[in-house]
Amino acid sequence: MCFCRPFELLTDHKKSEGVKKGSDPGHSFAAQNQKLDMAGNRTFTMIKPDAVKAGHIGNILQQINQAGFRIVAMKLTQMSSQKAGDFYAIHRERPFYQELVAFMSSGPIVAAILEKDNAVEEFRKLIGATDPAKADPGTIRARFAKSVGENAVHGSDSDDNAIVESNFHFAATERF
Numbered sequence: 515m516c517f518c519r520p521f522e523l524l525t526d527h528k529k530s531e532g533v534k535k536g537s538d539p540g541h542s543f544a545a546q547n548q549k550l551d552m553a554g555n556r557t558f559t560m561i562k563p564d565a566v567k568a569g570h571i572g573n574i575l576q577q578i579n580q581a582g583f584r585i586v587a588m589k590l591t592q593m594s595s596q597k598a599g600d601f602y603a604i605h606r607e608r609p610f611y612q613e614l615v616a617f618m619s620s621g622p623i624v625a626a627i628l629e630k631d632n633a634v635e636e637f638r639k640l641i642g643a644t645d646p647a648k649a650d651p652g653t654i655r656a657r658f659a660k661s662v663g664e665n666a667v668h669g670s671d672s673d674d675n676a677i678v679e680s681n682f683h684f685a686a687t688e689r690f
């Protein structure tokens with residue numbers, strides 16, 4: 515099976531940042547359907563290696579469920595440094611890029627697609643600011659993150675990126 519087919523669907527996502535094309539476990543036709551399915555009500559998340567190592571998977575998923583998100587897809591997986599580099603390609607010029615890629619490939623993560631009305635914005639509120647020291651009390655990052663670099667969870671920053679990032683990690687047959 516080849517996952518290297520160019521990902522034409524995504525070329526019109528001018529606002530899309532980060533994830534490189536061509537790393538699609540969902541394949542092009544499936545991805546096209548997912549694009550229709552996801553508009554506005556889905557986001558993509560990762561529970562990052564720090565939080566997985568610290569044993570916070572259960573507590574974080576509980577908080578996500580209690581906030582009204584439905585889990586559409588979920589897996590425990592580990593990104594290679596190549597894959598983490600592709601996922602965060604938008605940040606490649608930033609001084610913390612190497613550190614970010616090393617950290618995100620350092621151990622297992624939980625990747626998931628989540629569903630709720632206005633999912634991207636609602637999930638960003640639930641996780642709090644990038645720097646846990648600035649995150650509102652009770653947010654996932656305030657509760658579980660160690661530092662700005664090791665901040666427990668990822669959340670997509672736009673509907674377009676939610677689609678791109680979901681397609682990066684999940685095939686159509688892995689979504690329910």
Ligand code: DAT
Nearest residue numbers: 605610614643644662663664665668669671
């Ligand atoms: P967010 O994850 O809140 O969307 P971002 O997209 O600006 O934040 O950055 C992506 C990740 O990069 C972030 O979750 C952790 C890391 N990062 C951001 N700013 C950093 C910094 N100043 N030092 C180290 N890592 C940083």
Ligand code: MG
Nearest residue numbers: 668669670671
């Ligand atoms: Mg971001």
